[in-house]
Amino acid sequence: MKTFARLTLITIAAGLLAACDRSPEQKxxxxxxxxxxxxxHETFLxxxxxxxxxxxxxxSLGERSERDLSALKDRWIAAMNAWEGIQGFQxxxxxxxxxxxxxxxxPDRKNLISRKTEQFVKRDSEITxxxxxxxxxxxxxxxxxxxxxxxxxxxxLRQPPPSGHRYCLHLQAxxxxxxxxxxxxxxxxxxxxxxxxxxxxKPGPDNLDYPDQQASIGAVIETLVYALERIKRDKLERPxxxxxxxxxxxxxxxxxxxxxxxxxxxxxxxxxxxxxxxxQGEGLATLLKHHQGETLADExxxxxxxxxxxxxxxxxxxxxxxxxxxxxxxLIQLHGLLGELLSAFKRDLPAKLGITLGFNSNDGD
Amino acid sequence: xxxxxxxxxxxxxxxxxxxxxVIPASLFAGTAIAGRATRIYSAAxxxxxxxxxCAWSDNRLLFQxxxxxxxxxxxLNKPANCAIYFARRPGSWFVVLDANSGDxxxxxxxxxxxxxxxxxxxxxxxxxxxxxxxxxxxxxxGVIGIxxxxxxxxxxxxxxxxxxxxxxxxxxxxxxxLVIANGGILTLPDNPRENLNIDTMQPSxxxxxxxxxxxxxxxxxxxxxLSLRHLDVDAGGLVTVGAQFEGPxxxxxxxxxSHRGEQAxxxxxxxxxxxxxxxxxxxxxACADGKVLATxxxxxxxxxxxxxxxxxxxxxxxxxxxAYDTVRHQFVTSNGRGQFVSLGARQLxxxxxxxxxxxxxxxxxxx
Numbered sequence: 001m002k003t004f005a006r007l008t009l010i011t012i013a014a015g016l017l018a019a020c021d022r023s024p025e026q027k028x029x030x031x032x033x034x035x036x037x038x039x040x041h042e043t044f045l046x047x048x049x050x051x052x053x054x055x056x057x058x059x060s061l062g063e064r065s066e067r068d069l070s071a072l073k074d075r076w077i078a079a080m081n082a083w084e085g086i087q088g089f090q091x092x093x094x095x096x097x098x099x100x101x102x103x104x105x106x107p108d109r110k111n112l113i114s115r116k117t118e119q120f121v122k123r124d125s126e127i128t129x130x131x132x133x134x135x136x137x138x139x140x141x142x143x144x145x146x147x148x149x150x151x152x153x154x155x156x157l158r159q160p161p162p163s164g165h166r167y168c169l170h171l172q173a174x175x176x177x178x179x180x181x182x183x184x185x186x187x188x189x190x191x192x193x194x195x196x197x198x199x200x201x202k203p204g205p206d207n208l209d210y211p212d213q214q215a216s217i218g219a220v221i222e223t224l225v226y227a228l229e230r231i232k233r234d235k236l237e238r239p240x241x242x243x244x245x246x247x248x249x250x251x252x253x254x255x256x257x258x259x260x261x262x263x264x265x266x267x268x269x270x271x272x273x274x275x276x277x278x279x280q281g282e283g284l285a286t287l288l289k290h291h292q293g294e295t296l297a298d299e300x301x302x303x304x305x306x307x308x309x310x311x312x313x314x315x316x317x318x319x320x321x322x323x324x325x326x327x328x329x330x331l332i333q334l335h336g337l338l339g340e341l342l343s344a345f346k347r348d349l350p351a352k353l354g355i356t357l358g359f360n361s362n363d364g365d
Numbered sequence: 366x367x368x369x370x371x372x373x374x375x376x377x378x379x380x381x382x383x384x385x386x387v388i389p390a391s392l393f394a395g396t397a398i399a400g401r402a403t404r405i406y407s408a409a410x411x412x413x414x415x416x417x418x419c420a421w422s423d424n425r426l427l428f429q430x431x432x433x434x435x436x437x438x439x440x441l442n443k444p445a446n447c448a449i450y451f452a453r454r455p456g457s458w459f460v461v462l463d464a465n466s467g468d469x470x471x472x473x474x475x476x477x478x479x480x481x482x483x484x485x486x487x488x489x490x491x492x493x494x495x496x497x498x499x500x501x502x503x504x505x506x507g508v509i510g511i512x513x514x515x516x517x518x519x520x521x522x523x524x525x526x527x528x529x530x531x532x533x534x535x536x537x538x539x540x541x542x543l544v545i546a547n548g549g550i551l552t553l554p555d556n557p558r559e560n561l562n563i564d565t566m567q568p569s570x571x572x573x574x575x576x577x578x579x580x581x582x583x584x585x586x587x588x589x590x591l592s593l594r595h596l597d598v599d600a601g602g603l604v605t606v607g608a609q610f611e612g613p614x615x616x617x618x619x620x621x622x623s624h625r626g627e628q629a630x631x632x633x634x635x636x637x638x639x640x641x642x643x644x645x646x647x648x649x650x651a652c653a654d655g656k657v658l659a660t661x662x663x664x665x666x667x668x669x670x671x672x673x674x675x676x677x678x679x680x681x682x683x684x685x686x687x688a689y690d691t692v693r694h695q696f697v698t699s700n701g702r703g704q705f706v707s708l709g710a711r712q713l714x715x716x717x718x719x720x721x722x723x724x725x726x727x728x729x730x731x732x
Contacts, residue, residue: 090665095665095680096680098638101638107615109615137638205718205720206715208681208704208706208713208715209682211702211703211704211718211720212702212720214412215682215702219682233614234615238615252615354412356412356701356723358662358683358701359410359662359683359700359701359723359725360648360662360683360684360685360700360701360723360725360726361662361663361665361683361685361701363558364646364648364662364663364685364726365437365453365454365483365532365594365726
């Protein structure tokens with residue numbers, strides 16, 4: 001017992017010493033990884049498991065009530081929200097081998113999700129996980145499940161079996177595939193598998209992906225920029241004709257079938273703010289303070305807070321209510337705040353930290 | 366346009382070029398470039414905004430010369446043993462350095478009323494240099510400047526490029542025909558990075574007879590906002606051109622096309638997802654060994670293609686430069702993180718890195 005206590009003390013002391021030795025940059029990478037990236041991926045893993053189990057259970061029911069379907073939709077929303085937490089990542093396993101496309105196919109200008117799902121379900125062969133994984137990524141994940149639960153197949157799924165049997169098989173296969181993707185993403189960050197956490201948080205000259213700390217920190221900033229641009233341009237401007245983008249086309253909204261577009265933006269903003277702050281740890285915000293950027297860090301957090309408030313306060317769905325005067329006003333406010341956040345992450349923050357965001361990618365020729 | 370005198374003179378000069386044909390590699394034996402370890406030439410910038418013209422080999426810089434401004438492409442004149450670095454558009458200079466020492470051989474300023482577009486190509490005997498230029502005093506007409514490499518890069522004249530915004534160009538194996546990617550984008554020096562004709566731009570792939578400046582043909586991409594920018598030609602004369610899409614980003618279009626003879630541009634075949642990963646942007650195209658390598662710094666990806674089909678895709682941050690290493694028989698890329706990364710048989714391999722340097726869009730390799 002005495003030996004154990006001594007060992008524990010030594011371990012704690014060594015840990016504290018190691019922590020003291022770490023530079024603010026190393027601490028930022030460590031905290032961002034441990035307190036945000038891993039938990040967000042773990043949440044996605046857990047919610048996709050829950051959705052997969054719920055789909056299996058639903059399809060095994062002899063009688064299916066509206067409440068049963070609604071409960072299944074809730075599991076889909078939870079999985080979708082968990083996805084929105086990591087959707088914007090521009091580094092890590094999510095960028096490998098079309099993983100993001102397997103989860104979500106959007107925007108879908110040609111209505112491929114509907115067409116390909118119907119083709120897959122109506123073809124004359126067995127619907128299995130393996131068959132789905134051989135098929136187009138368009139029908140493999142959350143987007144296809146949304147179509148099944150919220151579009152025309154929904155009525156067939158609601159009827160007692162054997163009605164909608166093949167839709168149910170697709171639903172289960174897609175939910176299982178989604179969980180497999182989530183498992184790949186989560187485990188690839190872990191030491192037992194790809195150990196991407198080490199790759200990203202331990203930069204060095206021999207590290208192909210991250211030759212220096214700037215590259216690792218830059219990956220986080222690029223994720224923030226990309227995700228904010230995606231909200232501003234793809235989730236607001238294009239579908240809702242903000243910023244002179246022509247006629248509104250709400251069918252270009254994300255998750256228009258389930259009318260969860262606004263909620264998805266809310267999750268995005270919350271997750272991005274978490275990423276900026278490394279949760280309760282020492283993230284980019286703290287790093288800014290080490291570089292005389294405390295005011296900027298506070299301003300960014302203030303803008304995130306306001307963007308979250310404005311989004312949360314909108315009434316109804318963007319699909320149905322985007323043209324109401326109150327929503328329009330809120331959208332313009334949100335759009336402005338996103339522009340200010342983008343400006344901060346593209347210019348002010350990199351300048352304070354002495355980081356170049358891309359070179360050829362930023363302004364090539 | 367070239368003056369009549371210049372045209373006649375060029376005709377004679379080019380006739381000489383044609384007679385020489387493709388210079389066999391053996392003729393380079395004994396020059397300083399030949400037979401050495403792989404050397405990579407590229408323009409670079411520091412994060413602080415200083416610009417350099419560099420050569421790298423055996424994990425060290427051979428030279429790092431202060432540049433008059435941000436560079437773009439670099440080509441090697443093997444017979445003359447020099448490296449020619451071009452300013453990024455709107456460029457007012459190209460600089461010629463000794464390929465071994467980095468000593469300056471020439472610094473050429475753009476002709477009055479012209480600026481460079483960042484690229485050049487040599488006649489196959491290395492005697493003449495052709496550069497893409499903007500005749501901005503004539504409203505942005507694209508021209509091909511002609512320079513005599515044997516006479517301190519004296520400007521001999523110019524030809525019409527056949528379009529607006531000529532960008533990269535290359536000499537075909539026939540030693541007589543230039544292929545030019547006319548990007549179609551009108552820019553003027555007052556707002557050099559602003560696209561002034563986004564709605565009416567007409568990019569084209571144009572062929573030009575260097576003996577008389579005659580346009581031999583022009584081919585347009587399937588969308589008028591697919592700006593054709595970078596290209597390479599394989600040993601058999603098949604041209605591959607990469608595009609940058611200036612239109613609505615919600616559209617997904619092929620970004621690589623092959624072309625030969627009188628056929629229409631043939632798009633490379635890939636899923637929309639592959640093209641979306643490229644984020645509407647191809648930076649460099651390199652043809653060798655029956656394959657084509659194309660880079661996308663916005664998509665952080667490298668594609669290896671054969672016969673218009675994707676063979677393999679790799680991820681690499683801010684990757685842009687691409688060239689083929691004839692010594693190691695592999696493609697090499699460069700990026701804004703100071704890295705040179707080779708496409709190994711199964712995976713990417715770090716060839717080398719210079720901390721504190723960001724390699725600019727293009728590179729050349731001397732084997």
